[in-house]
Amino acid sequence: MSLRNPIIKEMKQRVYEANLALPQYGLVKLTWGNVSEIDRALGVIVIKPSGVKYEQMAPEQMVVTDLAGNPLEEDGMKPSSDLSTHVILYQAFEKINAIVHTHSTHSVMWAQAGRDLPAYGTTHADAFYGTIPCTRQLTEEEVKSAYERNTGQVIVETFQERQLAPTEVPGVFVYGHGPFTWGETPAKAVENSLILDEICLMAKENEKINPAMQSIPQYLLDKHYYRKHGMHAYYGQK
Amino acid sequence: MSLRNPIIKEMKQRVYEANLALPQYGLVKLTWGNVSEIDRALGVIVIKPSGVKYEQMAPEQMVVTDLAGNPLEEDGMKPSSDLSTHVILYQAFEKINAIVHTHSTHSVMWAQAGRDLPAYGTTHADAFYGTIPCTRQLTEEEVKSAYERNTGQVIVETFQERQLAPTEVPGVFVYGHGPFTWGETPAKAVENSLILDEICLMAKENEKINPAMQSIPQYLLDKHYYRKHGMHAYYGQK
Amino acid sequence: MSLRNPIIKEMKQRVYEANLALPQYGLVKLTWGNVSEIDRALGVIVIKPSGVKYEQMAPEQMVVTDLAGNPLEEDGMKPSSDLSTHVILYQAFEKINAIVHTHSTHSVMWAQAGRDLPAYGTTHADAFYGTIPCTRQLTEEEVKSAYERNTGQVIVETFQERQLAPTEVPGVFVYGHGPFTWGETPAKAVENSLILDEICLMAKENEKINPAMQSIPQYLLDKHYYRKHGMHAYYGQK
Amino acid sequence: MSLRNPIIKEMKQRVYEANLALPQYGLVKLTWGNVSEIDRALGVIVIKPSGVKYEQMAPEQMVVTDLAGNPLEEDGMKPSSDLSTHVILYQAFEKINAIVHTHSTHSVMWAQAGRDLPAYGTTHADAFYGTIPCTRQLTEEEVKSAYERNTGQVIVETFQERQLAPTEVPGVFVYGHGPFTWGETPAKAVENSLILDEICLMAKENEKINPAMQSIPQYLLDKHYYRKHGMHAYYGQK
Numbered sequence: 001m002s003l004r005n006p007i008i009k010e011m012k013q014r015v016y017e018a019n020l021a022l023p024q025y026g027l028v029k030l031t032w033g034n035v036s037e038i039d040r041a042l043g044v045i046v047i048k049p050s051g052v053k054y055e056q057m058a059p060e061q062m063v064v065t066d067l068a069g070n071p072l073e074e075d076g077m078k079p080s081s082d083l084s085t086h087v088i089l090y091q092a093f094e095k096i097n098a099i100v101h102t103h104s105t106h107s108v109m110w111a112q113a114g115r116d117l118p119a120y121g122t123t124h125a126d127a128f129y130g131t132i133p134c135t136r137q138l139t140e141e142e143v144k145s146a147y148e149r150n151t152g153q154v155i156v157e158t159f160q161e162r163q164l165a166p167t168e169v170p171g172v173f174v175y176g177h178g179p180f181t182w183g184e185t186p187a188k189a190v191e192n193s194l195i196l197d198e199i200c201l202m203a204k205e206n207e208k209i210n211p212a213m214q215s216i217p218q219y220l221l222d223k224h225y226y227r228k229h230g231m232h233a234y235y236g237q238k
Numbered sequence: 239m240s241l242r243n244p245i246i247k248e249m250k251q252r253v254y255e256a257n258l259a260l261p262q263y264g265l266v267k268l269t270w271g272n273v274s275e276i277d278r279a280l281g282v283i284v285i286k287p288s289g290v291k292y293e294q295m296a297p298e299q300m301v302v303t304d305l306a307g308n309p310l311e312e313d314g315m316k317p318s319s320d321l322s323t324h325v326i327l328y329q330a331f332e333k334i335n336a337i338v339h340t341h342s343t344h345s346v347m348w349a350q351a352g353r354d355l356p357a358y359g360t361t362h363a364d365a366f367y368g369t370i371p372c373t374r375q376l377t378e379e380e381v382k383s384a385y386e387r388n389t390g391q392v393i394v395e396t397f398q399e400r401q402l403a404p405t406e407v408p409g410v411f412v413y414g415h416g417p418f419t420w421g422e423t424p425a426k427a428v429e430n431s432l433i434l435d436e437i438c439l440m441a442k443e444n445e446k447i448n449p450a451m452q453s454i455p456q457y458l459l460d461k462h463y464y465r466k467h468g469m470h471a472y473y474g475q476k
Numbered sequence: 477m478s479l480r481n482p483i484i485k486e487m488k489q490r491v492y493e494a495n496l497a498l499p500q501y502g503l504v505k506l507t508w509g510n511v512s513e514i515d516r517a518l519g520v521i522v523i524k525p526s527g528v529k530y531e532q533m534a535p536e537q538m539v540v541t542d543l544a545g546n547p548l549e550e551d552g553m554k555p556s557s558d559l560s561t562h563v564i565l566y567q568a569f570e571k572i573n574a575i576v577h578t579h580s581t582h583s584v585m586w587a588q589a590g591r592d593l594p595a596y597g598t599t600h601a602d603a604f605y606g607t608i609p610c611t612r613q614l615t616e617e618e619v620k621s622a623y624e625r626n627t628g629q630v631i632v633e634t635f636q637e638r639q640l641a642p643t644e645v646p647g648v649f650v651y652g653h654g655p656f657t658w659g660e661t662p663a664k665a666v667e668n669s670l671i672l673d674e675i676c677l678m679a680k681e682n683e684k685i686n687p688a689m690q691s692i693p694q695y696l697l698d699k700h701y702y703r704k705h706g707m708h709a710y711y712g713q714k
Numbered sequence: 715m716s717l718r719n720p721i722i723k724e725m726k727q728r729v730y731e732a733n734l735a736l737p738q739y740g741l742v743k744l745t746w747g748n749v750s751e752i753d754r755a756l757g758v759i760v761i762k763p764s765g766v767k768y769e770q771m772a773p774e775q776m777v778v779t780d781l782a783g784n785p786l787e788e789d790g791m792k793p794s795s796d797l798s799t800h801v802i803l804y805q806a807f808e809k810i811n812a813i814v815h816t817h818s819t820h821s822v823m824w825a826q827a828g829r830d831l832p833a834y835g836t837t838h839a840d841a842f843y844g845t846i847p848c849t850r851q852l853t854e855e856e857v858k859s860a861y862e863r864n865t866g867q868v869i870v871e872t873f874q875e876r877q878l879a880p881t882e883v884p885g886v887f888v889y890g891h892g893p894f895t896w897g898e899t900p901a902k903a904v905e906n907s908l909i910l911d912e913i914c915l916m917a918k919e920n921e922k923i924n925p926a927m928q929s930i931p932q933y934l935l936d937k938h939y940y941r942k943h944g945m946h947a948y949y950g951q952k
Contacts, residue, residue, distance in 0.1 A: 029912060030905060032837070051950030081941065081949050103837050109916050112835035113924035121350035122415045123270070123341050140933040147937055176930045177836045191268060198267060202347050204923050209442050210351035216414045219378040223385055227319065235319050236289030359588035360653045361508070361579050429506060436505060440585050447680050448589035454652045457616040461623055465557065473557050474527030597826035598891045599746070599817050667744060674743060678823050685918050686827035692890045695854040699861055703795065711795050712765030 003073060008064060011037050011046040016059040018098070018186030019048045025194050027104040028054075034080035037098045037186050038090045043067055047086060049077035067091075081148065088152025089182065093159075093166040096182040098189040106200035107179035107193070110134065114175045117199065118215045120206050124199045125216060125224035127192060129168035133158050137175045155180065168225075171196050241311060246302060249275050249284040253336075254297040256424030257286045260340060263432050266292075270341040272318035275424050276328045277335075281305055285324060287315035305329075319386065326390025327420065331397075331404040334420040336427040344438035345417035345431070348372065352413045355437065356453045358444050362437045363454060363462035365430060367406035371396050375413045393418060406463075409434050479549060484540060487513050487522040491574075492535040494662030495524045498578060501670050504530075508579040510556040513662050514566045515573075519543055523562060525553035543567075557624065564628025565658065569635075569642040572658040574665040582676035583655035583669070586610065590651045593675065594691045596682050600675045601692065601700035603668060605644035609634050613651045631656060644701075647672050717787060722778060725751050725760040729812075730773040732900030733762045736816060739908050742768075746817040748794040751900050752804045753811075757781055761800060763791035781805075795862065802866025803896065807873075807880040810896040812903040820914035821893035821907070824848065828889045831910075832929045834917050839930065839938035841909045843882035847872050851889045869894065882939075885910050 018035040022028040031054070036047035045065045052061065063079040064072045069087040071079060080086075086099045110117055117132040119125055135154045142150040155172050158164075170192045171181035179196055183189035206213050215221075228235045256273040260266040269292070274285035283303045290299065301317040302310045307325040309317060318324075324337045348355055355370040357363055373392045380388040393410050396402075408430045409419035417434055421427035444451050453459075466473045494511040498504040507530070512523035521541045528537065539555040540548045545563040547555060556562075562575045586593055593608040595601055611630045618626040631648050634640075646668045647657035655672055659665035682689050691697075704711045732749040736742040745768070750761035759779045766775065777793040778786045783801040785793060794800075800813045824831055831846040833839055849868045856864040869886050872878075884906045885895035893910055897903035920927050929935075942949045 029908060049951065078951055105912065105916060106919075108835060108837060109919045109923055112916060112920050113927065115924060120414075121346060123346060137931070138934070140931070143933050143937045147941075176834075176934060194267060198343065202343060202350060204919060205344075205347045205442060206350050208446070208922070209347055210353060213351065217375070217378070219381050220376070220414060223381045227385075237287065237316055358652075359584060361584060364508075432505060436581065440581060440588060443582075443585045443680060444588050446684070447585055448591060451589065455613070455616070457619050458614070458652060461619045465623075475525065475554055596890075597822060599822060670743060674819065678819060678826060681820075681823045681918060682826050684922070685823055686829060689827065693851070693854070695857050696852070696890060699857045703861075713763065713792055 003064060005042065007039060007042060008044060008046065011039060011044070012059045012062040012064075014186045015046045015048065015062045016057065018100070018190045019057065020054060021187070021190045022100070022102060022193070023054050025190070027102045027190075027193055027197060029103070032103040033101060034082055035098065035100045035186050035190065036080075036083070036086045038067070039097075040067070040090075040094075044072065045069065045083075045086065045090065047079050047083055050080050052077070082151075084146070084148035085152040085155075085180070088149055089155060089180070092152075092156040093182065095167050096170070096189075097184050098186040099180060099182045100186075100189040100193045101178065101180050102193050102197075103178045104193060104197040106197045106204065107173065108177075109204060110200050111173035111178045112176060115173075117173070117196075117203055118213075119221055120199070120203050120213055121216060122220065122224040123195070123202065125221045126228050127195045128171065128199075129165075129225045129229075130221060131215070132169060132171055132173065132196070133162055133164065134173035135175050151177070168229075241302060243280065245277060245280060246282060246284065249277060249282070250297045250300040250302075252424045253284045253286065253300045254295065256336070256338070256428045257295065258292060259425070259428045260338070260431070261292050263428070265340045265342040265428075265431055265435060267341070271339060272320055273336065273338045273424050273428065274318075274321070274324045275336045276305070278305070278328075278332075282310065283307065283321075283324065283328065285317050285321055288318050290315070320389075322384070322386035323390040323393075323418070326387055327393060327418070330390075330394040331420065333405050334408070334427075335422055336424040337418060337420045338424075338427040338431045339416065339418050340431050340435075341416045342431060342435040344435045344442065345411065346415075347442065348438050349411035349416045350414060353411075355411070355434075355441055356451075357459055358441050358451055359437070359454060360458065360462040361433070361440065363459045364466050365433045366409065366437075367403075367463045367467075368459060369453070370407060370409055370411065370434070371400055371402065372411035373413050389415070406467075479540060481518065483515060483518060484520060484522065487515060487520070488535045488538040488540075490662045491522045491524065491538045492533065494574070494576070494666045495533065495538075496530060497663070497666045498576070498669070499530045501666070503578045503580040503666075503669055503673060505579070509577060510558055511574065511576045511662050511666065512556075512559070512562045513574045514543070516543070516566075520548065521545065521559075521562065521566065523559055524556050526556050528553070558627075560622070560624035561628040561631075561656070564625055565631060565656070568628075568632040569658065571643050572646070572665075573660055574662040575656060575658045576662075576665040576669045577654065577656050578669050578673075579654045580669060580673040582673045582680065583649065584653075585680065586676050587649035587654045588652060591649075593649070593672075593679055594689075595697055596679050596689055597675070597692060598696065598700040599671070599678065601697045602704050603671045604647065604675075605641075605701045605705075606697060607691070608645060608647055608649065608672070609638055609640065610649040611651050627653070644705075717778060719756065721753060721756060722758060722760065725753060725758070726773045726776040726778075728900045729760045729762065729776045730771065732812070732814070732904045733771065733776075734768060735901070735904045736814070736907070737768050739904070741816045741818040741904075741907055741911060743817070747815060748796055749812065749814045749900050749904065750794075750797070750800045751812045752781070754781070754804075758786065759783065759797075759800065759804065761793050761797055764794050766791070796865075798860070798862035799866040799869075799894070802863055803869060803894070806866075806870040807896065809881050810884070810903075811898050812900040813894060813896045814900075814903040814907045815892065815894050816907050816911075817892045818907060818911040820911045820918065821887065822891075823918065824914050825887035825892045826890060829887075831887070831914060831917055832927075833935055834920050834927055835913070835930060836934065836938040837909070837916065838913045839935045840942050841906060842885065842913075843879075843939045843943075844935060845929070846883060846885055846887065846910065847876055847878065848887035849889050865891070882943075
C-alpha cells in the first residue's frame with residue numbers, strides 16, 4: 001500500500017469534511033470531537049489530529065494509521081487521543097466504516113446520567129432500531145491501563161451482552177463520558193450524531209411533559225426503521 | 239390540464255420557498271419535513287421530493303401529482319413519503335390549501351408525550367382557536383397497512399370526534415410521531431408550524447413555573463383569535 | 477406642530493432601529509412585537525405599523541399619532557394594534573419615553589404562569605430594582621370593551637397598588653399575554669426587554685437547581701442597582 | 715516601565731480579542747463581561763473599559779493599570795468596574811495570568827442558586843480538577859464597603875478554606891452574582907468560561923434525567939484531568 005494512493009486522499013477529504021460538519025451542526029465546541037474512516041481492504045484508518053482547532057484544520061493534516069492505529073506518515077501529526085477506541089470498534093464491528101465521537105450537549109447528558117435512551121418516537125425509530133444503550137462504568141483498573149482501548153472494549157461488551165447489531169443501533173453512550181456513533185460513511189456517522197443529540201433532547205423533556213412516558217410500540221418502531229433501511233425501504237429517491 | 243400551465247410553476251415556486259423556510263426557521267434538521275399545496279380546480283398537488291437535501295433542492299424538482307397523489311410528470315422525482323397523509327387531509331379538510339409536516343423539536347415532544355396542547359396564553363390564541371389535539375396511537379393493523387394514509391385518517395377522525403374546524407385549529411399532533419399544520423397558503427402553513435413549536439416550548443416550561451397552570455379564559459381566547467381572524471379582525475394593514 | 481419637523485424624522489429612525497433590534501436579539505418571531513417613542517413637548521407618538529414584516533419595514537412607515545393615539549399622517553399606515561396600551565402607559569408614567577412589547581419566549585412563560593419575577597441575582601438588580609410584577613387577569617368586561625386600553629390600565633393599577641416607580645422597575649408581565657418594558661429611549665427599552673427575557677430564563681431554571689431559591693438580600697439589590705443608576709452610579713464611561 | 719513598551723500593545727491586542735470572543739461564544743449579552751491580563755514582571759494589568767459595547771471596542775481602548783489597579787495612561791478610558799476583583803485575585807493567585815468575568819446564562823444560574831458544581835462527567839474533568847466552588851454570600855458590610863475588592867476576597871477565602879489550587883480549579887461562582895474564570899492566557903481563561911457554562915448546563919439537566927446523580931469516580935477524574943494537564947499529558951500536538 002502506498003501513501004500516495006488516491007483513495008487515501010479521498011478519505012482525508014471525507015474525514016476532514018465530516019469533522020468540520022461537527023461544529024457546523026453545533027455538535028462540538030472547541031476541539032472536542034473526532035471523526036475517522038476505515039478502509040479495511042487498504043489496511044488504513046484516517047482520523048482527525050489531536051487537539052487541532054477546526055477553523056485551522058486542513059485535509060492533509062488528517063492522520064493515516066494502520067489498522068492497529070500506528071501512524072504511517074513520517075511527518076504526520078499526532079492522531080486523536082481517542083484513536084484506540086476507534087480501532088477496537090472497527091475490529092469488533094466489521095460492517096461499520098466510520099466513527100464519530102462528540103461531546104454534544106444532550107447526548108453527554110444521557111451519558112453522564114448513565115441511562116439508556118428509550119425509543120420515545122418515530123424520529124428515533126427512523127435512525128436507531130430501538131433502545132440506545134449506555135455502557136457500564138469502567139473500573140479503576142480499566143481506566144488506569146489502556147483507558148482508550150478499554151473504552152472501546154466496554155462498548156463492544158455492551159453490544160454483545162445485549163445482542164445488538166451495530167448496523168441497526170449505530171450509537172452508544174459511554175457512562176460518564178459521552179456518545180460514539182458510526183455509519184457506512186463519515187457523513188452518515190455524523191448524521192447519526194446529530195440525530196442522537198436531537199432525540200436525547202426530546203426524550204429528556206418528554207419525561208417532564210409526561211412522567212408516564214412509554215417507548216413506542218414495536219410495530220411502529222419496525223415501520224419507521226424499515227421505511228428507511230433494508231430491502232423494503234421506500235424513503236428517498238432510490 | 240397541461241403541466242405547462244403557469245399556475246403549476248407558481249405553485250412549485252411557493253412550495254419550494256415554503257420548504258426552504260423550514261430549516262431557516264429552525265423547524266427541520268436534515269431532510270425531515272415537507273410542504274405541499276393543492277389547487278383543487280386544477281386537480282393538482284405539488285409536494286417536496288422525498289429525502290432531498292434542502293440546500294440542493296430546486297423549484298423544478300417539486301413533484302406534481304393528481305388529487306389522489308399519482309405523479310403526473312414523466313421524469314419527475316419521487317414525492318415525499320408522507321404524500322398519502324397530505325392527500326387524505328386535503329380530501330377531508332376542504333378549506334385548506336397547504337400542509338406542512340415537520341419534526342420540529344418542541345412540537346415532537348408533545349406528539350411523543352401523546353398530549354393535547356392547552357391554550358396557556360394569547361400567543362396560542364392569536365393563531366389556534368383553543369386546545370390543539372393529539373391523535374390516538376395508530377393500531378398495529380393501521381401501521382402495517384397503508385400507514386401514511388391511516389396517519390391522515392386518524393387526524394380526520396380526531397377532528398370529527400372533537401368537532402373541531404380545521405380552519406380554526408390549523409394543526410395537530412400525531413401520537414408518537416410529530417405535528418402537521420396547514421393554512422390558506424404554504425407560507426401561512428409554515429407560519430403555523432413556527433407558532434406551534436413556540437407555544438409547545440412555552441407550555442412545557444409553564445407547567446414547571448406554575449404546576450397549577452390553567453388555560454386562558456374563553457373570553458380572552460375569543461378576543462385574541464378574532465382580533466386576527468374573521469370578519470371583525472383588526473390586526474394588520476387591511 | 478408640523479409633520480415635517482426633523483425631530484419626527486429622527487424619532488421614526490430610532491423607533492425603526494429599535495423595532496429591528498427585536499428580531500436581531502431573538503426577542504420576536506414573525507411580526508410579534510412593537511416599539512414606540514413619545515415626544516410630549518411635540519405632542520406625538522411614533523410606533524411600528526401593525527402586522528408588517530421586520531425585513532420589509534422602512535423608517536418612513538413608522539406611524540405618527542397624537543398623544544391620544546390618533547394617526548396624524550394622511551396616507552400613513554395603520555398603527556400597531558397595541559397602540560392604546562402604549563397611550564395609557566405614557567399618560568400614567570410621565571418619565572418614560574419609549575415602550576416595547578414583545579412575545580419573547582421566557583418573559584411570556586412568566587406572563588402565562590401569572591407570576592411575579594423575584595430578584596434572584598445581580599443581573600436582575602443591575603436593571604430592575606426588585607420584583608417585577610405580573611398584573612391580575614383582565615375581567616371579561618375589560619377584555620370585551622377597549623381591550624388594549626384596559627391592558628394599559630391594569631398595568632397602571634398594578635404599579636399604583638404596589639407603589640412601584642416605573643423608572644425603577646421598567647417592565648411588567650400582563651397575565652396570560654406577555655411583557656411590556658420601557659425606558660428613556662427606544663434602545664434602552666429594547667435593552668430592558670432583552671434583560672427581562674434573560675432573567676426570566678435564569679429564574680425558571682434556578683427554581684429547579686435550588687427549590688429553596690430566595691431573592692438576593694436588599695443590600696445587594698441596592699448595591700447593583702445604584703452602581704448603574706442614579707447620582708452615585710459608577711458603571712460606564714461617565 | 716514605559717507605556718510604549720511593545721509588550722503592552724500585545725497585551726491590549728490579546729485582551730481585546732479575548733473580550734470579543736465572549737459575545738462570539740454566546741457568553742455575554744450587551745456589555746456584561748470583562749477580560750484582563752497581568753504582566754507581573756512589567757507591573758501592569760490590561761482590562762476592558764467599563765460599559766463599552768463590544769462592536770464598538772478597539773484594541774487601543776483597553777485600559778492599562780498598575781498592579782494595584784491605578785490607571786496609567788493619562789487619556790485612557792475608565793476600567794471595568796470589576797477591576798478591583800481582578801486585582802485581588804492576581805495578588806492571591808500568583809500563577810494565573812488572565813481573568814474573565816461573564817454573566818453567561820448557565821453559570822449564572824448556579825451562582826444564583828448558590829451551589830457548588832459537582833464533576834458529573836469527563837467534560838468537566840478535562841478542564842476542572844473536581845468540584846467548582848460557590849462562595850458564601852457577601853455580608854452587608856462587605857457589600858457596602860469596597861464591594862468589588864470584597865468579591866475578590868471571598869473568592870480567595872473560598873479557595874483557601876477548601877484548600878483548592880487555582881491552577882487546578884480555574885473558576886468559581888460568586889453567590890448571587892456570576893462566574894469568574896482564569897488561566898495562563900486570556901484565550902485560555904475565556905475557554906474555561908465556555909467550558910464552565912457548558913458543564914453547568916449539562917449538570918442542571920442531569921439532575922432531572924437522573925435524580926440520583928453522583929460525581930464521577932476519582933480515578934476517572936484523575937485520568938481525564940491529567941490526560942490534558944501536567945507532565946504526563948498526552949492530548950494535543952506536543
